[in-house]
Amino acid sequence: MKLGFIGYGKSTNRYHMPFVEASGQFDIVGFYTRGSKSFEMPYQAKAEPQRFDDIEQLLKSDVEAISVTTPPSTHYQFAKQCILAGKHVIVEKPFCNTLAEAKELYQLAEQHKVKITPYQNRRYDSDFLTIKKILQRQDLGKVMEIESNHTHYRPDGADNQGDKYAGSVYGHAVHFIDQVVSLYGEPDSIIYDVCNQKNFYIGEGLTYSDTVPEDYYDIKLIYGNLRIRVRHSQLIVKHPPRWIINGTEATVEKYDIDQQERDLKQGIFLDSPTFGHDTPESLCKIHFKNRIEEVPADYQHYTQFYNDFKDWVDGKRLSPPVEKNEALVVMHILETIANKAAYVPLNLQD
CATH class of the missing domain: 3.40.50.720 (NAD(P)-binding Rossmann-like Domain)
Known part of the structure; x- marks a missing residue:
């Protein structure tokens, strides 16, 4: 082609x-x-x-x-x-x-x-693919809540300016909301909290406004009794697990996001046999009541x-790699948050 x-x-x-x-x-x-x-x-x-x-x-x-x-x-x-x-x-x-x-x-x-x-290349992230496979298991019991954390410590850019589309929701949450929508479809409702932390705490003291875009979000997607939290901050020194799943029979923890971006930044490319691989500390672990199981990562490249x-x-x-209705639902969620509006499901029909 x-x-x-x-x-x-x-x-x-x-x-x-x-x-x-x-x-x-x-x-x-x-x-x-x-x-x-x-x-x-x-x-x-x-x-x-x-x-x-x-x-x-x-x-x-x-x-x-x-x-x-x-x-x-x-x-x-x-x-x-x-x-x-x-x-x-x-x-x-x-x-x-x-x-x-x-x-x-x-x-x-x-x-x-x-x-x-x-x-939406992050549908091919190793951490997401691993979690996706684990969610198909029966031994977790009934899944009650999922946390998707994307936090780091990056204090630069405290004086960033922009419109309502220039913040972390459109720039980062789009990836992780898309991952959730690809798994569960359109949520019944969402609860969200967005603000500017860097400008307020280490910059000029300005809060989230029409000219100061948000750099923090905490978005909860609700599917019946299932709660899925998507969270981002750029001022977290000790980052939490990338993923947490709480089921009635087990808790899953996975540290660190997919490493393809990290390797590319360091000049490590796809011809390396370890391209995109986790460190041993990053491997996913399932905590059962009487044992801990380590789960090998499911590696794919964005080539897919x-x-x-x-x-x-x-x-x-x-x-397609991303279904039309999934793309529209993600767009609707982002726009709802940008407009500080209440979420009303689209109820799209195939």
Whole structure:
């Protein structure tokens, strides 16, 4: 498949190019970027892709699919251009800013007989895949609650400014809400708490507002009696387990998020046999009443997203990497929080 990129910065070169090239199923036609193509990234493509002077040149080439990896505020505009040009589209997270934009993109894609999907690469995280497999076990008893923690200590950027789409909910929670929605579908309701911690505690003392985006969120997705907590803070010195599952017969703990990003930052690539592997301390443990079981990680690479996308376009796979209704539910949750509104389920029908 002939693939092109709109955007050619850190996102393309860290989260896309290594995995596209590892797939071996794509011919990278080239890219368009408004920037200088300058980024801090040790990865070098096997062959330097062609740079197109404008989007129209790229869209008029023999490219079949486009990955949109530009800043989020431009996703809707660029994805729409690609669809109208008859190209299949992969759109980096967040898919776009609003549910209405997302619905329009899907409608246009159907009208123009092309495929579109958001790039939710963290569905292929080893920690998530391991937890997903564990949730299928019967010996946990009845699962009562799940915690998905994404915390770290990163005090820089206390003076960040931006609109309601520029905070951690659209930038980070989108991944982890998507993981939950992929498992359980649309929640019955959500309870959320968002604020700005870094500016308030170590910056100028400003609180979350229309110009100071949130950098903390605590979101609870409710499915009947099941409670799933998705949490993020950038001022936690000692991070909690990445995952906690409490069942009536066992508790599951998994420390540390998937390590593919860490390795890429360090210049460790997919040709390393230990690429993306956990440290021994990070292995998932199930605490039963009278024993502890260590669970090997389920490793996949983000390459699988692109393989699944190609199989879907080629008709070898019935479903996309991210189902349309799942993408719309995630978009609805994000928009609800951004608008500080009460959550009303979409109740989408297949």
